[in-house]
Structure formats: C-alpha cells, structure tokens
Amino acid sequence: MNPYKVLNVDCRVAKREIIQAAALALRERKFSGRDVALAQKQLLDPISRATHEFLHFIDVKPLLDKIDLCQQNEQKVADLDHLSVFDEIL
Amino acid sequence: MGKKKKVKNLETILTRAEKLFRKANYPLAKREFEKARKMVKPEDVEKLRDITEKIKICGKEAAGLKAEDLVRRAKKYARKGNPQEALKCFKEAYGISGEDWVREKIDRLLAILHDRDISKAARDAEASGEYLKAADLYEQIFAAQNRDDILFKRARCLVKAGRHKEAISIFRGLDVGDNSSLYDYGFALAKEDRYYECLKVWDNIKSQDSGFTEQKETVRILLKTDLYNRFKEAKDFGRIFDETKYLVNSAGLQGLDGLLEYSKYAWIDELWKEEQYETIADLITGSPTEISNAMVPLYAKTYFKLAEMSDTHLDDLRLFWLNAVYSGVSGKLSSGPEEDEIVRRELIQMAEGLITRHVNGEDGSAEDLLTLWNKEQKLIKDLHALVGNRQDLAHLILTPQLAARFGKSAEVLQLIRENMSFFKNREHYLTAGSYYSLAAQALFHMENGEYEEAIANLPNETNGDEFVDYGVKRVEFAYGLYCLENGGSKLGRYFEGSPSLFEISPGYEKELIEKAMNVYEIHKLTRYKEVLDVIHRIGPSKGIESALSIVMSRWAIEAYNDERINDKTLAITLRKALALDPENEHARGNLNDTKVDLERINLIKALDKHKMNKACKIAAESEYKEVRDDFFAFFRRNLDSLDQMGFGDKEKAFLLRDFYGWCARVDDSHSILYDIDVMLDQLE
Numbered sequence: 001m002n003p004y005k006v007l008n009v010d011c012r013v014a015k016r017e018i019i020q021a022a023a024l025a026l027r028e029r030k031f032s033g034r035d036v037a038l039a040q041k042q043l044l045d046p047i048s049r050a051t052h053e054f055l056h057f058i059d060v061k062p063l064l065d066k067i068d069l070c071q072q073n074e075q076k077v078a079d080l081d082h083l084s085v086f087d088e089i090l
Numbered sequence: 091m092g093k094k095k096k097v098k099n100l101e102t103i104l105t106r107a108e109k110l111f112r113k114a115n116y117p118l119a120k121r122e123f124e125k126a127r128k129m130v131k132p133e134d135v136e137k138l139r140d141i142t143e144k145i146k147i148c149g150k151e152a153a154g155l156k157a158e159d160l161v162r163r164a165k166k167y168a169r170k171g172n173p174q175e176a177l178k179c180f181k182e183a184y185g186i187s188g189e190d191w192v193r194e195k196i197d198r199l200l201a202i203l204h205d206r207d208i209s210k211a212a213r214d215a216e217a218s219g220e221y222l223k224a225a226d227l228y229e230q231i232f233a234a235q236n237r238d239d240i241l242f243k244r245a246r247c248l249v250k251a252g253r254h255k256e257a258i259s260i261f262r263g264l265d266v267g268d269n270s271s272l273y274d275y276g277f278a279l280a281k282e283d284r285y286y287e288c289l290k291v292w293d294n295i296k297s298q299d300s301g302f303t304e305q306k307e308t309v310r311i312l313l314k315t316d317l318y319n320r321f322k323e324a325k326d327f328g329r330i331f332d333e334t335k336y337l338v339n340s341a342g343l344q345g346l347d348g349l350l351e352y353s354k355y356a357w358i359d360e361l362w363k364e365e366q367y368e369t370i371a372d373l374i375t376g377s378p379t380e381i382s383n384a385m386v387p388l389y390a391k392t393y394f395k396l397a398e399m400s401d402t403h404l405d406d407l408r409l410f411w412l413n414a415v416y417s418g419v420s421g422k423l424s425s426g427p428e429e430d431e432i433v434r435r436e437l438i439q440m441a442e443g444l445i446t447r448h449v450n451g452e453d454g455s456a457e458d459l460l461t462l463w464n465k466e467q468k469l470i471k472d473l474h475a476l477v478g479n480r481q482d483l484a485h486l487i488l489t490p491q492l493a494a495r496f497g498k499s500a501e502v503l504q505l506i507r508e509n510m511s512f513f514k515n516r517e518h519y520l521t522a523g524s525y526y527s528l529a530a531q532a533l534f535h536m537e538n539g540e541y542e543e544a545i546a547n548l549p550n551e552t553n554g555d556e557f558v559d560y561g562v563k564r565v566e567f568a569y570g571l572y573c574l575e576n577g578g579s580k581l582g583r584y585f586e587g588s589p590s591l592f593e594i595s596p597g598y599e600k601e602l603i604e605k606a607m608n609v610y611e612i613h614k615l616t617r618y619k620e621v622l623d624v625i626h627r628i629g630p631s632k633g634i635e636s637a638l639s640i641v642m643s644r645w646a647i648e649a650y651n652d653e654r655i656n657d658k659t660l661a662i663t664l665r666k667a668l669a670l671d672p673e674n675e676h677a678r679g680n681l682n683d684t685k686v687d688l689e690r691i692n693l694i695k696a697l698d699k700h701k702m703n704k705a706c707k708i709a710a711e712s713e714y715k716e717v718r719d720d721f722f723a724f725f726r727r728n729l730d731s732l733d734q735m736g737f738g739d740k741e742k743a744f745l746l747r748d749f750y751g752w753c754a755r756v757d758d759s760h761s762i763l764y765d766i767d768v769m770l771d772q773l774e
Contacts, residue, residue: 013726016764030268036728037422045427046424046425046429047424047432047433047436048428049437050423050424050429050433050438051433051437051440054387054391054415054423054433054437055391055394055437055440057362058358058359058362058387058388058391059387060355060356060358060359060388060453062384063351063355063384063385064352064355064356066382066384067348067349067351067352069349069352070348074584079156080277080280080281080308080309081302082249082250082274082277083273083277083299083302083305085273085299085301086270086272086273086274086295086297086302087270
C-alpha cells in the first residue's frame with residue numbers, strides 16, 4: 001500500500017497536512033478507514049515515511065541535469081512543394 | 091348481284107382479319123378490321139360493335155409489341171455502351187406502355203449519363219488545374235457510386251488544391267497502398283506540420299527518386315525542429331520520445347541524443363506517477379545507453395514494483411536494489427545516519443521478502459538468487475562501512491556485478507587495497523577483493539553450486555594479483571571438494587593451492603578434515619588419500635597428517651578386504667599411517683591384528699612344507715599367543731590322527747620323539763609334552 005496515494009499527498013507533505021489529508025480521505029471514502037489510519041501512521045513515523053518515500057517516488061532530476069540539450073543550429077530547409085514524380089507513375 | 095358481291099367481300103375481309111388476329115398479327119388484323127367496319131351497314135350495330143372492339147384490341151396489342159421491340163432495342167444500345175440511344179428507346183417504350191420498370195430504367199440511365207458528364211467534367215477540371223472543382227465533382231460521383239477509387243481521386247485533388255486537412259481525413263479512412271496516394275497523404279500531413287506521421291506514411295514508399303529522398307530529408311529536419319519546439323512546451327514527453335527515437339533510428343540524425351534522453355526520463359517521470367512500471371522497464375531495458383550511478387535507484391525501484399506485482403524481474407531487482415539502497419553516503423535515505431541505517435535495513439528486508447516469497451514457491455534458481463543476494467549484501471555492506479562519509483568514494487559502493495558493469499571494479503579493488511586495515515583479518519580482506527577481481531565470475535558460480543561453470547570460468551593467469559590468486563584457490567578447493575564427493579580424476583591438482591589457502595582461511599582446512607573423517611567407502615577413501623597426500627606433501631600440518639593417517643588406515647583395511655592389496659602392503663600402509671600419526675589407534679590396532687595374521691600365515695606355510703625349525707622359531711619368537719596356539723594345535727591334530735597314518739610302533743615312537751623335541755623348543759611346559767610322554771610310554 002502506498003500511503004502517499006491513500007492520503008493523496010506528495011513527498012514534501014508536512015505533519016499537519018498529513019493529519020488534514022487523513023481526515024479528508026476518511027470523508028472521501030475512497031479507501032477504508034483502516035487503510036487511511038495506517039497510511040497516516042506510516043507517514044507520521046519518520047523511518048516508515050523515509051522507507052515509503054524511497055519506494056514510491058523517483059527523482060529524475062539528477063538524470064535530466066546531466067543531459068546536454070544544446071540544439072544544433074537550425075537547418076534551413078526548402079519549402080515543401082508537391083512532387084509530380086508519383087503522378088507520372090499512375 | 092352487286093349487293094351479293096358486297097356481302098361476300100365483307101365476309102372475306104372479316105375472315106382474313108380474324109385469321110390475322112388469331113395469328114397475333116395485330117397491325118394487319120387491325121387494318122382488315124378497319125376495312126370491314128367501313129363496309130358494315132350502320133344498322134348492323136352488333137357487328138359494328140364487335141369489329142370496333144376487335145380494332146381496339148388489335149391497336150392495344152400492336153402497341154404492346156412495339157413497346158417490347160423498343161425495350162429490346164434500348165437494352166441492345168445499353169449493352170453497346172450507347173446510353174443516349176437506349177434512353178431514347180426506353181422513353182418511346184414508356185410512352186407506349188407507361189410501365190414503372192421502364193421509368194426506373196430511364197431514371198437509372200439518366201443518372202449514369204449525369205455521372206458520365208460529371209466524371210468528364212471532373213477529369214477536365216483536374217486536367218486544367220481546377221483541383222477544388224474537380225474534388226467537388228468527385229464528391230458528387232462518390233455520392234452516387236460509393237467507390238473508394240473516387241475518394242482517392244477526390245483526396246488527391248484536395249491535396250493539390252491545398253485543402254490538406256480534408257484530404258487527410260479522407261486518406262485516414264482509406265487503405266492507402268499505391269505510391270501516389272501514399273505520397274499525397276504524407277505530403278498533406280507534412281503541410282499540416284504532422285511531420286512524424288508524414289514520415290511514417292512515406293516509409294511505405296519504395297522509391298529512390300532523388301527529389302522524393304530530398305523532400306523526405308527536409309521533413310526529417312522539420313520534425314527535428316518541431317520536436318525541440320514542442321519540448322520547450324514541456325508536455326507529452328512520450329510522443330516526443332517516440333518521434334525522436336524514430337528519427338535517430340531511421341535516419342541516424344545528429345544532435346538528438348540529448349533530446350532523446352531528456353524526453354525519456356521526463357516521460358518516465360510521468361509514467362511513474364501513472365504506475366506504468368512495465369512501460370518504464372521496457373524503456374530502461376531497451377535503452378542502448380550505459381547505466382550510470384544516477385540511474386540505479388530508478389532501475390531498482392522499477393524492478394521492485396514489478397517484482398512486487400508479479401514476481402518477475404527478481405534477478406534485475408537483485409542486481410540493482412542493494413546498490414540503490416546503499417548508494418550515496420550515510421544520511422541520504424532519511425534525516426540522519428542512524429535512521430538511515432534502519433531505513434536501509436527495512437528496505438533490504440522488503441526486497442528480501444520478495445525474493446524469499448519466490449524461493450518458497452519456485453525452483454532452485456530462486457534459491458541461487460538468494461545465495462547471491464546474501465553474498466552481495468555482505469560485500470556491499472563492507473564497502474559502505476569502509477567508505478563511511480567520504481563523498482568522493484560514494485560512487486564505489488557497488489555490488490561486484492554492477493561494479494563490473496560500470497567498469498568500476500579496478501577502483502573498488504584499489505579502495506580495498508588501500509584500506510586493508512579496515513578488514514578484520516587477511517581472509518576478510520582477500521574475500522572482499524576476490525569478488526571484485528577477475529575471479530569474481532567463477533566465485534559466483536561456486537556460490538551457486540555451479541562447480542563445473544566455476545572451474546571453467548577461472549582466469550587463465552593470476553598475474554600476481556592476491557585477490558585473483560585467493561579467488562582461484564577458493565574455487566579450486568570448492569571444485570576439489572565437489573569432485574571428492576562426486577568423483578573425478580587427478581584431483582590432487584585442485585588442492586595444490588590449498589596449503590596456502592588454509593594458512594589464510596583455516597576454516598577450509600577444518601572443513602576438508604571433517605569431511606575426510608566421515609569417509610568410509612573405498613572409492614571415496616582412495617580420492618581423499620590422494621588429495622590429502624598432495625596437500626601433506628606441499629604443506630603438511632598436524633590436522634592434515636591426522637586426517638591422512640586415518641584415511642590411509644581405513645583405505646588399507648577396505649582395500650585388503652576387497653583383495654586389492656595383500657597382507658604385506660596392508661602392513662606397510664598401516665605402518666605408514668601410524669608413522670604419520672602415532673596416535674592413530676585405528677592403524678595401531680589393525681597393524682597388530684595384521685602382524686598376528688602374518689605370523690600365523692608364515693607358521694602354517696612352514697608347517698605345510700615341514701620346515702619344522704622355521705615353524706619352531708616363528709612360534710617361539712612370536713609375541714602372540716594365537717601363533718603358539720596354532721603351532722600346538724597342529725601337533726595336537728597330528729597326535730590325534732597318528733593311529734590312522736599307518737605307521738608301525740617304531741616309526742610312531744620316532745615321530746613322537748620328534749614332536750616332543752619341537753614342542754619343547756617352543757614351550758617346555760606345555761601340556762602336549764605330557765600327552766606325548768604318555769603315548770611314548772604306551773608304545774614302549
């Protein structure tokens with residue numbers, strides 16, 4: 001179970017927001033009360049929270065930062081004119 | 091007279107008319123009836139009515155025949171492709187018969203003529219470059235005829251008229267196959283800035299035409315520019331990735347590597363949120379790019395999710411998980427190093443749980459996975475502890491397999507070498523290094539119990555590398571043990587390095603000795619004797635000597651019992667075993683037994699050959715009572731059977747005196763001497 005998903009919060013969520021999110025989740029009834037309570041407990045515990053953060057989030061920023069995105073100079077291209085070469089075949 | 095003739099004429103005419111009527115020659119019959127009517131008197135009303143009726147019938151029937159003839163002619167014209175003439179005939183026929191089906195024929199012909207006119211008009215319009223007009227006309231034709239070829243014509247005219255969107259929507263619904271349509275379809279797409287779709291359509295055109303090739307290249311360049319523009323809008327990275335990949339793969343276009351990578355990871359970020367782990371796995375495994383440290387957590391987490399869902403990718407999970415969990419320096423997983431360690435342990439247990447779940451429900455391969463997992467866990471834990479908080483070395487916290495994949499094995503080995511003191515002893519140090527050395531592959535095979543593969547994968551040379559050397563010795567030792575249990579020839583060669591291995595790792599010597607002490611079967615004893623002998627010759631130790639001694643004495647007894655060796659070899663071997671280990675009670679006891687047996691055999695041989703002096707000497711000098719008992723038992727049997735030997739009293743007395751002398755030489759107080767005396771007294 002992904003507690004972040006159950007409570008619909010992201011990995012930067014503060015403790016106070018976790019409690020608020022749990023209350024909201026209980027009202028919305030998308031997940032059982034038991035799941036919501038467990039998710040809240042897991043995110044309030046720093047060890048469990050860190051474990052779940054590792055499991056359920058990826059950080060692609062380090063990968064993106066390494067990429068050289070310099071676009072080469074734009075090449076000039078001719079206008080697209082309709083070719084008749086295939087008409088002749090018909 | 092005149093009147094009579096007139097009547098006669100009328101009758102003749104009527105008869106002829108009736109005859110023609112019966113023969114269905116209605117036009118002539120009608121003429122005859124009309125003649126007759128003129129001749130009938132007005133007062134002959136009945137006849138007049140009858141003739142008039144007949145004339146009416148004839149008129150109607152004649153018209154019907156004419157209509158039929160017209161229809162026949164119309165059909166003939168239609169068959170001959172002359173719809174105008176056919177139409178004329180049908181119209182005339184309809185004028186006569188007024189039948190509905192003729193009307194329908196007329197309508198259909200009118201429609202065909204209309205279409206013909208439009209088709210011609212469309213062709214004319216197309217030929218004169220009025221493409222939009224032509225397209226409209228083709229649309230009218232299609233509405234009437236519902237033929238795909240008309241739609242193609244319309245679509246192509248629309249392309250030429252610059253109405254690309256409309257053309258695309260038509261082409262999309264058609265099975266476009268010929269080059270001209272494919273070209274026009276692609277061209278329309280390109281004109282609508284849908285370059286990727288254009289190229290995909292044009293890829294179906296097999297043409298080397300330079301103009302077309304050039305134009306295709308132009309579209310590729312346009313797509314490239316378009317991709318960068320769309321990338322700046324930062325949306326739909328999946329499409330950008332697919333189209334960039336297409337460009338790179340199909341045309342090897344330069345300057346797209348960065349875009350390809352970036353869109354891939356940006357897309358992966360989106361896919362992760364959508365929990366599309368299979369697609370992510372496809373993307374990361376299908377990628378030709380090399381894996382870097384930064385990618386390890388992504389790989390590990392993706393494979394974790396897949397393993398969690400379906401028990402697949404467990405091998406991939408094993409490869410990346412520990413590396414991901416240990417990647418970076420302490421404190422990376424949580425807010426501090428202490429918590430970090432707990433989180434790490436938790437994460438490792440979670441992955442281990444997945445592997446174990448598979449092990450419990452699957453074959454042996456999953457067990458091998460767990461063996462490797464445990465081994466790698468120890469190794470990476472050591473490296474992690476060794477690196478500590480040193481950020482500059484964090485990238486070297488890798489399992490052996492990933493270190494090899496990243497080309498970092500040499501750096502890891504250097505790190506281990508430079509930190510020898512970190513390890514608790516030399517064995518620990520060499521073990522750690524060996525799994526990152528050239529011997530690693532063989533060692534992992536060995537860990538999995540794949541001994542044949544292990545020995546086959548050993549490096550040819552150690553080149554003086556202590557880690558390789560240690561790894562080779564461990565693999566050879568393990569393979570040797572495997573062969574000791576399962577058979578093999580010339581096993582000694584696998585143990586030549588064992589003495590130095592035992593110096594570093596005494597546990598292996600203990601293992602071998604324990605195994606040797608529990609061997610009793612002759613074929614295994616033979617192998618163990620050979621191996622222990624080799625080890626003893628190269629590097630003797632107390633433990634090996636004892637083991638060799640026991641194995642040797644056990645082997646000698648088994649071989650003797652199996653009649654493979656004789657008494658002498660038995661005794662020699664037992665003496666050798668005892669010399670190796672004087673405390674070998676097994677050898678000692680058996681050697682004593684063997685000596686008794688040997689003396690008894692020699693005694694019997696001497697007695698059988700009547701070598702009495704030798705027999706007396708053996709019996710007198712023997713330390714064993716059993717030998718003397720054999721000696722006296724021989725003479726007791728002779729005394730008992732003396733009467734049956736057929737001797738006379740003199741000979742008997744002579745023989746008894748000899749018996750007495752021989753027995754007295756061995757034991758002058760033996761009771762047999764008294765019995766011989768009694769017998770001699772009786773004879774005398």
